[in-house]
Amino acid sequence: MQGTQTRYSQLFGKTLRNFPTDETSKNAKFLIKAGFINKRIAGVYEILPLGKRVVSKIENIVREEINAIGGQEVSMSVLQPKELWSETDRWEKLKGAMYQFKDSSGKDVGLGFTHEEPMISMVRERISSYKDLPIYLYQIQSKFRDEPRPRSGLIRGREFLMKDLYSFTTSKEELDKYYEIVAKAYKKAFDRMGLDTVYTEAAGGVFTNENTHEFQVLTDGGEDTIFHCENGDFSENKEIAKVKEGGKCPKDGGKIKESRGVEVGNIFRFGDVMSKKMNFNFKDKDGKDKPIFLGSYGLGITRSMATIVEVHSDDAGIIWPETVAPYKIHLINLGGEKVRKESDSIFDKLCNDQVEVLYDDREESAGVKLADADLIGLPERWVVSEKTLKEDSVEVKKRSEKDIRLEKISSI
């Protein structure tokens, strides 16, 4: 990540005067106007320096939580050979959703849509004994989906950053146990980045009879319909009081439509389904071949950034939680030469103290600078003006609060 202090005059990606006209979602409108992202084509965005800092912070939170549960970081390829994906029939099944094309030599190539097949192939080549298991591998990487109608800004795009974790275990019991561990780690990661998630049951699809679970953030900006279970018996899993469209309430209780949600994470037990298709076995203590049990766990990095904007914002702009804010302090000088000098020295002081600070040192009106600060949404705004200097102070305001207080410069 770049230095922890930046002069706004030198930052690439300043605020735009207007909202983009071709976006409807709150996250895309704010992130583009505030200078965090740039649209390349529908569903494909570039990350500007401010956005890159947020993404890095989200990545690091996720990395810490996944390392803490034994995850080992790898990096898979984007380019995928057809042969591998034919082992599970997914080359055919994903037609139209996975980018598939021929390279210059005529070979069929696909772009990483998800990575179960290459992960299994890689582990299959290098692991054969129960002694080498369990293994938990993850990566943080761009995924590609040939989305016909990209929408909701960074929430449903064609290219997006994801953390995907895969667990390789010797039994269903071991898989179930790790599945719960991942669920807890996800909850913690989302909590840390300021996302209040509900643990939601969803249908498993064609690959498993097990239900899958999602981490949903309830917000008007969501795309998924979330139901509250009317009279379900939650004694078996108290946390699941919500299901997604297609999911079943426990004991077939009724479903009451409740709200919309953004799926920021999902966890999925493939069990031995993929292993049987791909001849993916280990030798147990008796030297007998048994299928390896697979779990797959996704967490959207850029989608999380977008969802944070959906839930942490007001009419004036974004309100970043401190843990993922690109900088902690938005320092603003309002006034002439004397104010500028004093602001410069406060900036230097904060730099020396390694505080993450964005210093708006431009010669712009108070209106522009204050509006930009609200739009960008750093946790604290520090204003230096002739008025505050009369009190030997800076004016400190939290983005999330209305109160303003004066803080003595000597105490900084």
Place this chain on the structure above:
Amino acid sequence: MQGTQTRYSQLFGKTLRNFPTDETSKNAKFLIKAGFINKRIAGVYEILPLGKRVVSKIENIVREEINAIGGQEVSMSVLQPKELWSETDRWEKLKGAMYQFKDSSGKDVGLGFTHEEPMISMVRERISSYKDLPIYLYQIQSKFRDEPRPRSGLIRGREFLMKDLYSFTTSKEELDKYYEIVAKAYKKAFDRMGLDTVYTEAAGGVFTNENTHEFQVLTDGGEDTIFHCENGDFSENKEIAKVKEGGKCPKDGGKIKESRGVEVGNIFRFGDVMSKKMNFNFKDKDGKDKPIFLGSYGLGITRSMATIVEVHSDDAGIIWPETVAPYKIHLINLGGEKVRKESDSIFDKLCNDQVEVLYDDREESAGVKLADADLIGLPERWVVSEKTLKEDSVEVKKRSEKDIRLEKISSI
């Protein structure tokens, strides 16, 4: 990056018994056998946990050096629209080299081969005044090239990690000045990662009359032919005593074929060529439109890793420079229960001290463990055995040296 301490028994990506049969380059053979990378298809590799640690260290060195010269980190998209690349005619020119295909809606899409066009487009949308310049933007991202004959392992692949930096300046003079600054930063970055580079002149190709420069590492594993200039007058640029095939010696001096090299970095002055094609201007102090001058600077991240292996290795394996080694110490226990206990406590001590250590705690023979240590190539090997414990010591050997010394356990 994952934790700084790892038990080898739990690491995914252990050494293989044999070299891969389908690789000829030293870097691919060693990196695959030692468990740093895995081959997906020709020219496409997956990075295993050990390799990921090396890549992260190289990335961080490069990031530090580029941040130090004002670089701001961004993240561009892999998916590229044809329209943009048609502005410079490069969509047509790169046919067969750039992956190009149609998405499900019939639109032409390409995969990021380099990023001048999207970078210019992004800056063009957000910058218009001389006040906003100069700007230096970079990213660390996978690049894609539809290489018909991928070869030399990670040196010439279809998908590889690159740091690409772009400078946007108001004049040729400003560009020339920054060009020299980047050259120094590159030299420093390569020095830090243990690569001795020669600054080499190369032909500029169709986009510029200026010569371009490359950072070449001279090694038998290289693909480029490097010449020494026979009787050139180097007074104008003393550093350039080498040119690449196609490049010219100063004052048309003769060229003596010298060696082969790997191009780990290149720097390139587009000047205003791209800007004129893409209508990429800024307003100067008088409000007049002038073209923005572009510089483009590439540095291969995975190629650097491969080149380090080419030049830092012997018959037994890799010899990582300490700055990029995945761990500093390779701790090995050779012996029974007592030795294991003592080794465990040394490992715990090193963990507490935040030393980066890989602990080979497997029940394998001394031969296997010592050979694996040589192959993996960490800077220091620490062996604990009954013999060393008699001296209350561990046996310490640097991978790059023959000498062995005993170090008292109490002094660790």
